Amino acid sequence: METANDFLPGFMERYNAKFAKVPRRSDNLHRTLNMAPDQLRDILCYRDERYVGNQLAFSYDRQRIILAENDITRGLPGKYVDSFEFADGRLEFRWKGLSLPYSTFDKDQRVTHAAITDNKHLSAVLEHIKAQQDKAPPKKHRAGKQRTRYEPTGRRNDGWNSKQAVAAKDKRAASQGSDI
Template identity: 55%
Template sequence: MFEDRGDPCSLLVFIDDATGKLMQLRFVRSESAFTYFEALELYLQAHGAPVAFYSDKHSVFRVAKKDAKGGQGMTQFGRALSELNIEILCANSSQAKGRVERMNRTLQDRLIKDLRLEGICGMDDGNAFLPRFMERYNRQFAITPARPDDRHRSLNLAPDRLKEILCKREQRYVGAQLTFSYERQRIMLEENGVTRGLVGRYVETYAYADGRLDVRWKGYSLPYRVFDKDQRVTHAAITENKRLSDVLACIKERQDQSSPKVKTNSEKNGYTPRGRKPGRRTDSMNDPAVIARRRQALSNGDAAE
């Protein structure tokens, strides 16, 4: 969008199907659930909740694998729209989403030229310019709808509640030490009256766009600590945190153990080594059966004399 003047980025586009009006534009680094959450929040604050969104089959909107397990068959974005009582319809052909495709071609021409004339070369300045561009574009090109009624609904949601909806939510299994894995990290719940009963159960994680992570059980926020999976646990850490001493001591003991023995191909296939078979002189010299036979032979020789 900024040609050679700035870093590459993507433009998220929301348009009204009835009028061709630009409803929301947003420059983002890449298309992801978090960037669509950001653009959707701005849309909802400006216009309210629509009856439905019509989208392409990007993985943000649609689970590609029919046999995918978990997630109740919907993406994070789809789950958020469901909680907001907004339908999402995925286009089955390029013709079905022709209005958006035509708009994208228009923006690739008109918007790029305007950005060049304004000397804009970054996402922040670009996003600050977009409201002016949308107003000018809509005034010139938007058409009158066949029906004048607006189907957008007011949200009537507190800002904190909207943030809870527009986030990534997943379930995690709590192990015996009140720990679970999340994004290559080990999360350890702090022990209290609630967490003691969560071993063997699932908690829900709330990941926000600003990097915050909330862990909850039936709506109750749980205190926790984060450890990197590859982090080495030192004796100093055990001394400074007595409450975790037992758990950290076990981790430290496991880390200090020697590297596991690398199995041979035969052992991987189930072969168990049984030691050397007697036969070579170094083995047979100390074999009890060989010693007994040797003694018997010597005694027989003495008797013959």
């Protein structure tokens, strides 16, 4: 540890001498933050949209999110809600800026040894379930973002609108025009 601490100052001087650049202007051009910290927290998080089913439920990160039924959530089936996953691990789901109360159901629940010993009446059944779970490894998480909406690209290539079909149509029109 002492050798590394002795090496570091000299290394930093050599590194900065080799790669440092002089700024074009010497004055500080940073601007002050002109927004509320809450807005910045909402910007610096992972956001997505989720489709709410008829049972006021949807999936998020291998969990089933079940919205609490109230005046706001009764009208949400068939619509999209915004999901916010913050850096500290908190989840929040909003509809038009209003936070929605919810409960979660973990799809990857597994039987533990403690559950078998605590529940004497079901121990034989729980031991059988645990043996089955140990045989099958847990499912892997899907990679990537869930696509929630169709985004048209404006391109179609189903034959009638392809470049070759358009060129052939233009050629026929030109030849018909010259015959007249």
